[in-house]
Amino acid sequence: MNKVIKIGTRDSELALWQANHVKDLLIRNGHEATIVPVKSDGDLVLDKPLHELGITGIFTKTLDVAMHNGFIDIAVHSMKDVPTQLPSGIVKAAVLERANTKDLLIHKEKPQGFGKKATIATGSLRRKAQWLNRYPKHTIEDLRGNVNTRLQKLKDNAWDGAVFAAAGLERINLKPKHYTELDWMIPAPAQGAMLVVAMENDNYSRKALEKLSHYETDICTSIERDFLRTLEGGCTAPIGALATIDIDYISFLGGVFSLDGKQKATVEKRVLIEHCEGLGALCAKEILSLGGEEIMKKIKKELSV
Numbered sequence: 001m002n003k004v005i006k007i008g009t010r011d012s013e014l015a016l017w018q019a020n021h022v023k024d025l026l027i028r029n030g031h032e033a034t035i036v037p038v039k040s041d042g043d044l045v046l047d048k049p050l051h052e053l054g055i056t057g058i059f060t061k062t063l064d065v066a067m068h069n070g071f072i073d074i075a076v077h078s079m080k081d082v083p084t085q086l087p088s089g090i091v092k093a094a095v096l097e098r099a100n101t102k103d104l105l106i107h108k109e110k111p112q113g114f115g116k117k118a119t120i121a122t123g124s125l126r127r128k129a130q131w132l133n134r135y136p137k138h139t140i141e142d143l144r145g146n147v148n149t150r151l152q153k154l155k156d157n158a159w160d161g162a163v164f165a166a167a168g169l170e171r172i173n174l175k176p177k178h179y180t181e182l183d184w185m186i187p188a189p190a191q192g193a194m195l196v197v198a199m200e201n202d203n204y205s206r207k208a209l210e211k212l213s214h215y216e217t218d219i220c221t222s223i224e225r226d227f228l229r230t231l232e233g234g235c236t237a238p239i240g241a242l243a244t245i246d247i248d249y250i251s252f253l254g255g256v257f258s259l260d261g262k263q264k265a266t267v268e269k270r271v272l273i274e275h276c277e278g279l280g281a282l283c284a285k286e287i288l289s290l291g292g293e294e295i296m297k298k299i300k301k302e303l304s305v
């Protein structure tokens with residue numbers, strides 16, 4: 001029996017692109033699917049308190065509620081925005097093949113190298129900390145909103161540049177005139193990957209989505225998110241992680257940075273794929289013993305005031 005799979009999405013251009021991508025893949029596999037934009041959580045009321053279900057993420061909360069309500073069947077997320085602990089009743093149904101994992105600096109004008117002074121805009125603690133670690137004399141301005149909003153704000157302000165995920169720009173076909181790929185910046189865990197979630201008891205959707213999952217991306221993002229989960233202890237610290245597969249090997253690079261960028265602890269490992277079980281947690285523990293524990297304690301104190 002075929003049912004029409006209701007794909008929930010937020011209504012930003014990037015979110016809609018990602019949801020439509022999943023819709024196309026499902027239809028190509030002979031399923032029926034439709035997009036259900038979910039605007040605000042105002043009309044999505046649940047009879048249980050959200051914390052009881054473990055619903056926490058700011059980007060994912062609305063869709064989690066809509067799925068629990070039966071308003072939608074599945075939800076498509078940028079995986080890096082999804083809390084490492086999924087809410088109860090909701091499961092990972094597919095991890096799509098990863099796109100570009102890098103962060104980019106979009107320059108406002110033609111770049112002429114960075115002098116001592118530059119003002120860079122980003123709302124991400126991870127990007128800010130890594131930028132200041134590399135360019136201690138620079139100034140960071142806060143920049144929030146979806147990709148389009150952030151690009152507009154870059155135009156409207158006298159900043160030298162702003163940091164974006166390459167994957168987000170590529171998906172909505174934005175080609176900045178002047179940009180630099182930040183090869184040295186460790187991306188967010190699971191950056192560039194899309195996660196599709198479904199209700200645990202929804203066998204129809206889960207079976208349909210299973211076929212869309214990309215094995216290598218699933219392995220790499222699982223390691224990155226294990227690393228994050230082991231380190232974070234529920235706070236949004238500047239943590240980066242990237243696992244890549246090279247034939248039989250997995251390479252992992254992870255790090256934690258103090259908010260001011262002055263301290264960092266990083267780890268790099270290369271293991272045979274068949275030995276990658278527990279790699280994320282292992283690297284997290286190594287980070288903690290390499291000065292990461294003090295950095296995390298300091299971050300937690302600074303973020304709680």
Ligand SMILES: NCc1[nH]cc(CCC(=O)O)c1CC(=O)O
Nearest residue numbers: 078081164165167168191192193
């Ligand atoms: N936090 C916002 C967000 N979530 C996912 C992406 C882009 C796609 C991706 O990184 O997977 C972006 C935009 C950005 O970071 O510039």
